[in-house]
Amino acid sequence: MTKFSDLTRMPDARGHFGAYGGRFVSETLSFALEELEETYMALRDDPDFQAEFDHDLAHYVGRPSPLYHAERWSRELGGAQIWLKREDLNHTGAHKVNNTIGQALLAKKSGKPRVIAETGAGQHGVATATVAARLGLECAIYMGAEDVERQKLNVYRMQLLGATVIPVESGSRTLKDAMNEALRDWVTNVDNTFYIIGTVAGPHPYPMLVRDFNAVAGREAREQSLKQIGRLPDALIACVGGGSNALGLFYPFVEDEDVAMYGVEAGGDGVETGRHAAPLTGNAPRGVLHGNRTYLMSDEGGQVSDTHSISAGLDYPGVGPEHALWKDVGRVNYVAANDKEVLEAFRELTHVEGIMPALESAHALAYAKVLAPTMRPDQHIVINLSGRGDKDILTVAKLDGIEI
């Protein structure tokens, strides 16, 4: 039986989170991953590296992000107090930049002149293109052709930042295919290219380092809760695609056993319909994709399933390996919100609080609507508002039948 205190010591030396994680890659990439692991492990506790990271987060990203008490929405929901961790206020508009700042520092140390990334909603692509512009690095972003279509604004934004956006036409033309193509690029150009993975998946050491860079949000939220609420919150909620914003918020609370945690997956048309992107809630089998073992939506023959979600950023058949472990040990409750519930939550927060959330983050809000009314007004929920919704305006307008 894994104790919750053991969870803070994951992964093990070979990158395993219990039965999950690891380094399942073609031999060509082993060297680059060993090199990255060595670089990161040497810098992880290095005070100068920490200071440089913190400096960039403060002066470039604009951290700390506020913990905002959504009083009006709390009243409307008629239960627990809702607090929003405002990662949407970060430079570039989402939590993704915490990680790209960190990996950019690693890229700089590696001396490689080129960075690549995969992106779904485009937020990680924008955050990567941003740090690449700042450091003068060549930048290529792989994006599924379907996502290029539904996230046009972010595509142009990346191009303005100087990145090349490469639409990926293979497979389901979404995030997983973008990641395949980015891995192929990396295999080919591993000498001069640093791969900035955008979520807590991929081969070791990526799940660990992406978590570490995102955990700043959880550390801040913990401190802010103590100061603003006067104690730790009763529950945390975050959306889970690959799961980086959720791990970022949850990780510093792992040993606080009285803090319940809810990871909200993309329910698409509904988990029961099969058209979703919720491997944990949908009880997907274990599998191996993109370098790690995790829960993975696949058919009986082991072919990876097509997924469906209104939000491009959660449209992924797997999930970070640490979440797979946390599901098994019961530290986090994984639930799903379907597209319709998500749109309602998107509109509701926009109307009631004047904050337009990303459709990804609106999954967490949709579950708050379920959870908060079951709690008392003297209880507190912290939600990771992981990104802002400007990028989704075209998607929502289209659903409203409006041509912009």
Added chain:
Amino acid sequence: MNRIDQRFATLKAQGRTALIPYLTAGDPAPQYTVGFMHALVEAGADIIELGVPFSDPMADGPVIQKACERALKHGTRLAHLFAMVREFREQDTDTPVVLMGYLNPIERMGYEAFADQAQAAGVDGVLTVDMPPEEADEFGPVLKARGLQSIFLVAPTTSDARAGTISAHGEGYLYYVSLKGVTGAATLNVDEIDAHLAPLRKLSDLPLCVGFGIRDGATAAAVGKVAEGVIVGSVLVGQIAACVDDPAAIAPRLKDILGEMRQALDA
């Protein structure tokens, strides 16, 4: 003795280089695969690598990606591959067959079920592209217990320390990927390959076979001078792609290409 070891022993005695073609099973449709395998043997194949189609072939270029898509469109699964190998064995009990693919279909089936069926079908070796020896603690012994050999990749970027680990776990032959990059990429530098193979020979007694980038008789012969075997994939799969509407034309084309390589290697 495993068929793979036997084959390399024979080749060594004859002073010849192994010619190892790769095909994605079920491409362009499952009913053709066994015929192609026999055609390849007639044209001089020493070992056949049979690709297991996968939805996300991360280490493969566009040629083999499309082959996977064609095979999957016809629902080709591991169960079909076992049936193909069984059928192949009805006429050919000598030519070693290696299954090459990605881990997820095997994970989904279960290691033991996979290994039992592979052994029963007459498979000799398994090469799982995304499973380096460090992750093979569980799978390796399951294969070994059934006399199935684990084939591993070695890359230009593999350190000596890793090459040692790989040699210690590897059986049959070492598959040296001669280029950084996905399958089907363009150029090839034989001197560079030779320089990389030299330290491997000190670490391992396994035959060294070079794959990725071999396109014709000339490249096969050049690589054959520095390696115990040459592996050819994308150029054969490319022929299948060119003839999807005329499957009868495929086997003769495969034989032409492989035959030219055989001649060049034996010259």
